């Protein structure tokens with residue numbers, strides 16, 4: 560594969576804990592990319608030759624603002640097109656917004672705001688308006704992305720808001736899927752994303768794992784160069800991607816003889832459920848824990864303890 564884009568998950572930590580989050584972002588989650596790791600990823604991105612764009616997200620990357628800013632500067636200096644995604648928790652007024660955004664002006668191609676009723680309830684509109692007003696003055700292009708339940712896409716919406724339906728993987732498979740209409744598991748004979756064979760963008764998590772979809776890794780660039788990982792990627796032989804390409808989540812279940820539900824909300828829901836059952840068998844591929852709802856929380860003594868989310 561020859562990805563043209565790398566999306567760096569700067570942190571699994573987030574200011575929010577949204578029901579639809581693919582990566583189980585949370586204030587209690589741990590895992591953040593260091594500046595040194597970012598630099599190493601950018602070195603490898605240059606070595607790849609095919610990579611044109613670097614985007615930064617999470618979790619919430621503005622929680623690690625100094626690292627984000629230095630990462631954006633490094634990426635822009637090396638000639639990459641740069642994007643940043645945020646939930647705009649920091650945009651409580653225009654003057655503060657200016658402080659946050661001014662250093663990014665001229666360096667980023669676009670700022671994507673994840674903004675919907677899962678994120679901001681009543682504050683939603685004002686935070687978005689603050690960012691849009693300030694970004695326009697600074698010459699930063701803004702895109703607002705809004706996740707909605709299928710069937711509730713708003714025909715009257717602002718055309719600048721890009722609405723997309725919930726995909727039921729990550730926390731959405733646990734928190735939202737039970738409320739969604741369900742269809743027979745046998746319907747899901749193809750992957751929902753379409754480019755697992757030759758993804759144009761891969762995600763890099765704080766531990767260096769390279770994901771073709773959240774929680775499906777093809778290698779770790781801290782252990783092996785990204786260029787080699789991409790050159791050696793054989794999707795049909797990958798133990799998770801191979802079955803998905805052959806027959807979607809249904810094939811994943813059949814190939815490994817997995818127990819399964821009779822109905823799912825969508826292909827991602829069926830896929831995620833099957834992958835949960837396969838984690839013990841493919842621990843290095845179906846990683847890290849954060850992508851599968853294992854939270855690291857501070858106990859009253861201040862030490863970290865694991866807890867597994869209730870996965871139904």
Ligand code: SF4
Pocket residue numbers: 728749750751752753755772773775803808826827828830831
């Ligand atoms: S079906 Fe699986 S691999 Fe495809 S987009 Fe959904 S979760 Fe990702």
